[in-house]
Amino acid sequence: MNSETLMKIENIILQRGGATVLDIPEFQVPRGRILALIGPNGAGKSTLLLMLAGLLKPQQGKMYFQGQLVESRADLAILRHNAAVVFQEPLLLNNSVFENVALGLKFRRLKHEEIRTKVQSALDYFGISQLAKRSAKTLSGGEAKRVSLARAFAIKPQIILLDEAFNSLDPPSRETIIDDLKQILEETKITAVLALHDREETLRLAQDVSVMNDGKIVQSGTTAEIFNQPDSEFVANFVGTESILEGTVNSSSDGHMVIAVNGKQIEAVGDCSIGQKVYCCLRPENVTVSNYTQGKISARNIFEAKVSKIIHQGFFYKLTLDCGFPLVAYITIPSYEDLGIAKGGMVIASFKATAVHVIGRKK
Amino acid sequence: MELIVQGIIKAFELIISFDPEVLGITWLSLKISGTATLISLFIGVSIGTAVALTNFYGKRLVISLINTGMGLPPVVVGLFVTILVWRNGPLGFLEILYTPSAMIIAQAIIATPIVMGISLAAIQNLSPNLRLQILSLGASRLQMVWVLIKEARLPLLAAVMAGFGGVISEVGASIMVGGNIKGYSRVLTTATVMETGKGNFDVAIALGIILLLLAFLVNLILTQIQQRQNPR
Numbered sequence: 020m021n022s023e024t025l026m027k028i029e030n031i032i033l034q035r036g037g038a039t040v041l042d043i044p045e046f047q048v049p050r051g052r053i054l055a056l057i058g059p060n061g062a063g064k065s066t067l068l069l070m071l072a073g074l075l076k077p078q079q080g081k082m083y084f085q086g087q088l089v090e091s092r093a094d095l096a097i098l099r100h101n102a103a104v105v106f107q108e109p110l111l112l113n114n115s116v117f118e119n120v121a122l123g124l125k126f127r128r129l130k131h132e133e134i135r136t137k138v139q140s141a142l143d144y145f146g147i148s149q150l151a152k153r154s155a156k157t158l159s160g161g162e163a164k165r166v167s168l169a170r171a172f173a174i175k176p177q178i179i180l181l182d183e184a185f186n187s188l189d190p191p192s193r194e195t196i197i198d199d200l201k202q203i204l205e206e207t208k209i210t211a212v213l214a215l216h217d218r219e220e221t222l223r224l225a226q227d228v229s230v231m232n233d234g235k236i237v238q239s240g241t242t243a244e245i246f247n248q249p250d251s252e253f254v255a256n257f258v259g260t261e262s263i264l265e266g267t268v269n270s271s272s273d274g275h276m277v278i279a280v281n282g283k284q285i286e287a288v289g290d291c292s293i294g295q296k297v298y299c300c301l302r303p304e305n306v307t308v309s310n311y312t313q314g315k316i317s318a319r320n321i322f323e324a325k326v327s328k329i330i331h332q333g334f335f336y337k338l339t340l341d342c343g344f345p346l347v348a349y350i351t352i353p354s355y356e357d358l359g360i361a362k363g364g365m366v367i368a369s370f371k372a373t374a375v376h377v378i379g380r381k382k
Numbered sequence: 383m384e385l386i387v388q389g390i391i392k393a394f395e396l397i398i399s400f401d402p403e404v405l406g407i408t409w410l411s412l413k414i415s416g417t418a419t420l421i422s423l424f425i426g427v428s429i430g431t432a433v434a435l436t437n438f439y440g441k442r443l444v445i446s447l448i449n450t451g452m453g454l455p456p457v458v459v460g461l462f463v464t465i466l467v468w469r470n471g472p473l474g475f476l477e478i479l480y481t482p483s484a485m486i487i488a489q490a491i492i493a494t495p496i497v498m499g500i501s502l503a504a505i506q507n508l509s510p511n512l513r514l515q516i517l518s519l520g521a522s523r524l525q526m527v528w529v530l531i532k533e534a535r536l537p538l539l540a541a542v543m544a545g546f547g548g549v550i551s552e553v554g555a556s557i558m559v560g561g562n563i564k565g566y567s568r569v570l571t572t573a574t575v576m577e578t579g580k581g582n583f584d585v586a587i588a589l590g591i592i593l594l595l596l597a598f599l600v601n602l603i604l605t606q607i608q609q610r611q612n613p614r
Binding site for chain 1: 511521
């Protein structure tokens with residue numbers, strides 16, 4: 020195990036009530052990165068998080084934290100002291116916001132002054148220092164979530180584990196909390212493992228993704244790998260069929276952007292800043308395939324593409340195209356026959372700038 | 383009707399004149415029931431919390447037993463404590479029959495299941511993830527339990543009130559193990575029973591009113607603590 024790995028588990032079997040809920044031959048958490056665990060409900064995401072936090076003991080298998088085998092009670096205590104879990108519910112105590120954020124520091128028996136400074140900086144990080152004296156029971160959902168995040172960050176953990184942390188929030192506070200969390204994780208370089216089930220949240224926050232199903236990890240990789248090269252039908256269905264392209268904003272004015280993707284230029288709608296790293300998401304039904312340029316069309320993005328894969332899917336064909344970047348397109352059976360599409364053949368792929376869904380990503 | 387009016391007048395006379403005998407009885411009631419409640423608080427909260435936080439075979443049976451204990455008839459408790467501390471009984475060597483100590487024991491036995499049952503429900507009522515959350519912030523087991531008890535403080539104070547209310551108003555066990563000895567083991571309830579039996583309704587009513595006042599005052603103080611405003 021190298022220093023880039025913060026945690027590693029091997030041959031884990033975890034049973035609850037006679038049923039096996041985790042069965043993981045190998046899994047690693049890279050240091051300083053943000054890893055998303057995605058999968059349907061009951062896949063074992065939460066259980067894996069609790070196990071990584073040292074709160075659930077597997078029946079079989081080994082767990083390493085910072086290169087050390089976690090075995091004795093003392094090892095477990097070290098792990099718990101260095102990990103913090105943020106649950107779906109805020110789980111605040113009936114006390115002031117300050118007292119709640121100070122909780123983990125008090126368990127560590129720090130001096131009064133030290134607690135005060137650390138709580139203050141955690142509150143500042145999440146922009147809630149004005150709430151310090153408020154009763155935690157009078158907070159809104161978004162505020163309470165910020166307090167529970169601040170409480171976890173206050174202890175400066177090596178690893179932070181978030182269980183569906185944004186689920187119960189209303190859309191505006193969810194957006195701002197995700198943005199703030201992203202920034203704080205970047206600044207503090209704290210390793211994070213997030214159980215998520217929303218594609219967009221995953222794309223915005225995670226650098227790596229592990230897909231879980233039925234207690235097993237079915238695929239692990241970088242975010243772009245998982246979304247573009249699902250290696251099973253299950254993963255493909257779960258992550259959806261959109262093409263996810265990594266790019267950098269080259270120019271941006273009046274809501275019109277040019278994004279560089281693998282040396283090609285994609286035009287899109289939005290107002291990201293120049294130089295920002297983004298994902299361009301494209302639904303396969305929005306990609307038009309033709310075999311000649313039809314003169315002027317409204318689509319802003321026209322690329323020459325090689326057909327690299329053809330899959331027959333009932334009433335239509337799913338084409339994987341290589342335009343210098345991978346692109347998936349759906350075409351109907353008549354079009355397929357009219358265009359005379361063949362594997363390895365050249366076609367023209369086009370899509371409108373408005374069809375490109377742009378999501379900011381981590382650097 | 384006249385009887386009641388006379389009784390109320392008499393009661394005020396006794397209260398305002400600080401009748402030493404009445405004062406003594408009141409103080410003893412408070413002392414015995416207060417001590418018994420305190421004992422039941424320690425035993426009830428610790429066992430109630432332990433049962434709530436651990437999983438073991440037969441847990442439901444234990445909870446049912448505790449809940450049944452919440453309605454323990456004082457006379458039955460009085461009977462068993464009497465047998466236990468009877469001169470030839472297993473605890474006879476203590477020689478505490480017909481003493482305030484025996485009354486404290488009997489009342490503590492009555493109050494403990496009440497406090498235990500309410501504590502148990504209060505701790506069980508907390509979100510199960512709260513325990514994991516507290517542990518994940520680096521708490522030791524003891525720190526975790528202490529935080530949970532503090533978090534359940536409102537229902538726990540209700541448990542104290544229920545326990546105290548149960549024993550201050552109890553008469554059966556007190557009379558059986560205390561003997562209602564004047565100036566020694568006579569409390570408000572046993573005195574009320576005796577005065578009623580003698581036909582001294584005015585004194586009995588006075589004692590009854592004092593008992594009600596005492597219960598009210600103690601609950602008022604506890605409620606003040608319970609409802610103390612949290613920081614805004």
